[in-house]
Amino acid sequence: MNFPQIVQYSLSGITVGSIYAITAIGFNIVYCTTGVINFAQGEFLVVGAMTAISLSRVVPLPVAIALAVLLTTALGGLIELVFIRRARDASVLRLIVITIGLSIVIREAMLHIWDETVRSLPYFTGTTVSTITILGAHISPQILWVLGVSAVIVTALTLFFRFTTVGRAMRACSDDRMAARLCGINDRWMVTLSFMLSAGIGALAGCVISPVTQTQYDMGAPLAIKGFTVAILGGLGNSMAAVVAGLFLGLLEAFTVSQFAAAYKEVVAIVVLLLILVFRPSGLFARRDVSALRTA
Amino acid sequence: MMRLRMYYPVLVSALLIVALHLVLAAAHATYYMTQVTMSAYYALVVIGLCLLMGYAGQASLGHAGFFAIGGYTSAVLTTCNLSAFRDAPAIAALRSIGLVVQWQDLYGKEVLSFSPWLAFGAALLLAGLIALVIGLPVIRLKGHYLAMATLGFGLIVYRIVLGAQLFGRADGVSNVPAFRLVDGLQVNGRALFRVQNYYIAWVVVLAAMVLAINLVHSRVGRALRSIHQSEEAAHSLGVDTYRYKLATFVLSALFAAVGGVLLTHYNGSIGPSEATVMKSVRYVAIVAVGGMANLWGALVMGVLLNFLSLRGVFGTYDDAVFGAILILIMLFAPNGLLRVPNLRAVSSVGRASALAFQRVVRGRTTSTRRSHG
């Protein structure tokens, strides 16, 4: 492979990697406060994008996206209030199964509300053919938007968790829920907030990737699977690591395609997931105690 | 006395099955048997999964993978045409003992392939081996990590059957021949054999239930329930938790594989849609709604829900129904809709082991208990 090709594959890897990373960030927020892997996270991306697309017919694009994010945030909160809160003392596994059920129901609802046709938001800058040249390889400007938005989200989240009261309260909940409660933190509202936050971030992510991936009612599940693979790979709870892990997986897939038949691309992520779960379930970058995750 | 009492439901079911046949025959509606037969085979998967999830307490989001392994192995072995190798000594030898058979497909073509019995054996062997290989590293994982890993397994099986030329890629394998069990009995989807197949399916299912009931009421079953109640307590009492969980995993995989083989021969084909995540989630939903540790509940719900789904009763909301079931059951009735009155027996085992554990912890001596397992 010559140099421009290597750059092109790398850009390609970064393209998909950024999509995975931005999905994984949402998983981490909910996991932090509840220990639950929210399978419905992928659906938030699609709901956000679909809503924005419908709204963009009547209001300008930025307004449509903002409204879509708000509506999806509200949806996330509603889901938590109606479904998750009721199952207060349920085991983590039971909650995960509930989120699986939720992802299915949301997906079917989308099918009946919006039908099965594929649609997408217009490119934020440029058109479907615009391209930026970097070191001899080409990339669509929308990818820079995806990377940029991911960076902004991660930075904002880090600042939020470190410097704001609410953020620190959420972190307290994730460390030890009972202790946080003893400190007077309303842990139930922290859980609701975490769902709302991850839904909103998911919606924003869905909007920004929509021009690249196109949006269809059933793309939530495959995204979710890649998303939590990346989240686990980086270490659940660590958003910065999720971004790195996402980019890593994206690059791995792109270079797999360069050497082997493209048909094996999808298998890469699953193999990575299985290897991580068996050998290092706490993820590549985690500092947590590994023994807490194994039984024997 | 207890031994015979636990088989009463089997007898009752057998009578009900015959009764159903008579009712349908009287109403000239025996065509309903088609969906009942198909549902019975799907219920095999559910029974195995119930043992795994309800009694051993291990989640599995990839059980459709084992169903697919069983079905596809059988499909490929019974449809691969060995005519080119007709004269090879190995093939001739197998033919003489009936493991390679010659048959004519619907279009008059002569096919030389492995016999369905050989394929059946191979399918079970393969499913068991794969379950063992997957289970060894994965059973150690806790709670949702195990669920994730099984999900990954199911996905890999799906990708393999979807992508490989050998498995027919997206179109799957069709023209799968009938499975001649003995002279006069064959697993076949034709209308002529409808009643026969109804009974074959139910015999297999009831046999599986007898096996499962035996297991649950045996030493092994008690060990499993103690693991489910409290793994640490059971472990401390000398129960080899790892081995029991692994064995249950493999057994449940075998149940699923049997269902896969028989349904493939009944349908005459199999496709990648049998290995999807959605299918695995359905099986979990059925076990949940039947009652996690309730074999009969799982069976009844398995047959009922699959029957309704196959008849298109849920229309375009098919998947949504199962998703809703999952949510509602997990929220409001995590022990399922059909309760087991013997819950007392189950919880008393748990209580006993917990008490024993406490006694040990507090240093009081207990009567020596060797590890029975």
Add this chain to the structure above:
Amino acid sequence: MGKRLAVVLSILIVGLVLGAPQSPKREKSPKQKAKQAAATPIKVGAIFAVTGGASNLGAPEQKTAMMFVEKLNSAGGINGQKITLIVKDSGSKPENAISLTKQLIDEEKVLAIIGPSTSGETMAIKNICQEGKTILLSCAAAEDIVNPIASWVLKTPQKDSDAVRRIYQTMKDMGITKIGVVTSNDGFGVAGGAQLAKLAGEHGITIAISEVYDKQATDLTDVLTKIKGQDVKAVVNWSIVPAQSLVAKNMKQIGLDVPLFQSHGFGNIKYVQAGGEAANGTIFPCGRLLVAESLPGSNPQKKVLMSYKQDYEKRYKEDASTFGGHAYDALLILTEAIKKAGSADPAKVRDAIENLKGVVGTGGIFSFSPQDHNGLNQDAFEMLTVKNGKFAIYEKKK
């Protein structure tokens, strides 16, 4: 526990019995039978993938089928007999298709089944319909459906091999010899890939590289980078999923500036809209439905195409696509055969279909025979292109 179980199972039995249709009526005299035959509607079944992975095929097919039957019935039906269309959703799952097929054949005793939407489902029910002596008019494209020929099984979509031939001929005219091929991993893509490989040699085309991508792929820049590395002069994409637009966009984005050929799966304006500017210049073979307006008045298909397009767009407020057209053709062929046979007897109708010649449908002009259960040839296709976001007839550059 046994009591509880017994209760549940008895509810089940009661439910089934209540749901069972009436027992057959007593035998009638021939005169009564004839009179009744004139009034009883003809039952036709349909299995479409309205939901699931193939919903972009099944949904327009279902809408078209219902529209066709309503129009026919309001015009009085066929010789006074109306058609009852029983539509079932298979969810893109072959096992559901099998169960629904048996329902339609054994319970509803339909004359014919329209659909299913995908090749996998069709192959699963092919033998069942053949043994059940029920006419199957499939809306799926695989050549396996009619090869080997089963006397009761037919299909309406055009042959993949004809589409490939038209593409290769166009390439030859353009002087292109070295190409790259990308296909999706669903049945349609795999079948197309096979035909592309098979027919390349005889048209002097060299396939330098051929890759398969997942039908739910969200980005294809890596696969296309690999294609670009082989220095090809054209790219052929064979799929029916939205990824068709992705290929167009990604090609332009990574600077792969060679002509893009698509399959007849591109036959929906939504893919052009999704592709935006990148879709301009795409060349593909297709039924003439999409350019119905630009056809000369003398074109034999124009009337049928315009009427279908206008009816569909008026009723459903969405653009007509060639997928829906396959269902239209299936019903058209069936109803023409019933008219010709003068009865709804399955064997007679089937024989009538095999003798139909020159039936003008949306996909082409059908002429069947006992050896040809598809009825279309290369002329069913028109080479189309995209100009300024709209479909147009491809004109050879002189």
